[in-house]
Amino acid sequence: MEPAIVARDVTKVYPGSRSGAPALDGLSLEVPAGGVYGLIGRNGAGKTTFIRIAATQLEATSGSLTVLGHSVRGEERAIRSRIACVPQESRPLYFLRTEEVVYLYLKMRGLPTDEARRRTNAALEELSLVEYRKRLVNRLSGGLRRRTLCAMVLASDADVMFLDEPTTGLDPIARREVWQAVRRASREQRTILLTTHYLDEAEALSGRLALVERGKRVLEGTAVELRGRVRYPYRVTIWGAVPREELDSYGKVSPIEGGFLVFASEEHARELARWALERNLRLSLGPVSLEDIFLEVVGRPIEEETPLADDTNGAEAEA
């Protein structure tokens, strides 16, 4: 099947950028049709810029990008008829009721009344918003507003949906409800391009993932493939008084409360586990998390912001 999104060497330098530093620096990606594709990276890495270019909201400086086979440069109309987007930091119009946000969005897209009502009811049900349906959105919490926007876009049944940090500010239960709706949409062969700060969310939802750092793609693949591409795909935690020198030969060792965390290759992880069991040490062994991979590849935790080249354009600062 043809990929839903194909980006080749996409570069974006914001007009007025004093340093001329690119927000996207030759980014190439292929997002398969159907399923969830996760774009992960630190704040300011270029995720939102990429989504905005793919959603035809922003011009790229150079490179090519097609969505459903149509170029974002010159064939926007063909793309727009088949996409929907929850932009980062978007908020519903505050004077609307929750159900109106979803219903009027569907009507705005040209759906007939009956269909819009049916889909609105289903979306409110799916995202547990029924009890708030008559409430004005300015009386909802930030999380509920965000959930309402997710309901709005997921109800559209667009072929490609862009969700830019859709679950920011949601409590764990609400996040899972959004996940469920996203999974439902992906099962129905919709393509969802998702950015998130929550690496557990990216891993739980995404078939494939791309890790973006300073406007470049640094790693891409399924979670299993990503683990296969790092030097240490396993993490072994050992509790007890162990001389650190004895662990150094197995991989990368970090001290933790009451023991050590060792990142190791599969072979070394197995050897280390055997070594620990022989000494009656308590241990846990498993594949590295996405967070571990991120830390290894980027060298910094995902929570740490990317320093901006300059602050001439607020759009470069992705919150």
Next chain:
Amino acid sequence: MSERHRLRSLGTFVLLNGLIPIRTQPLYLVNLLASPLSFMFFLTVVSHGVLLRWGITGGLILTMLSAGTGLQSDLTHYRHDLKFQDIVVASPVEAPVYVLGMALSELVYSLPGLAVFVVLFVADGLASPLSLAVLTGVLLLVWGFATALAFTLATYFQDVRETFMFSPLISLVLTVLPPVYYPLAYLPGWAQVVARFSPTTYAAALVQGAVHLAPLSTASAALDWGVLGAVTAALFLVAAFKARWKEP
């Protein structure tokens, strides 16, 4: 998008930005009435009633102009603070449908003002088939160019506060300085020349001529229609080619 879909979208924007906000804040309905009525009241009192008719025709023009220019703050607010334009861009809705829908929604707020001034217009004996036809045409053109101008500006503003700065300036250039509320002859010669740079001067001259407040020859009327039509067309072209539906 088919014509049927476009009509649904248009209706939705009128509902979304016109009728529904009034449910939560009915005072929106008198908002656009305040300025034109104040001008008319002030002029009538100061002129001992002589300029009442000028106040009525001026009020009609200002009401329609405000319905158009009022769009800039709404569109800027929606674009920046709510990211609503981004949501609309990434949908089948085309820019002209969005702008026309939002412009029609602003018209809802000006309906009470229009109603008041039309009643005064008729009650004062200014209505005739010709004057009503001229008035309708002029008001549509004024609304059209103001809408195109407002949309273009709204796509450039970086913050809604910039609209607070521009609105009084636009009002000054388009309604206070040009002879919308008083005869052109009241202005000194050089100011009459300057006033010719404002499209509302031509709009006012047409309406004032149609109700016999000021003399208007056929040649002048043709020129006024031509300028007003050309300005409206030019601002539509600017909106079509220069407004930032997609950000650079």
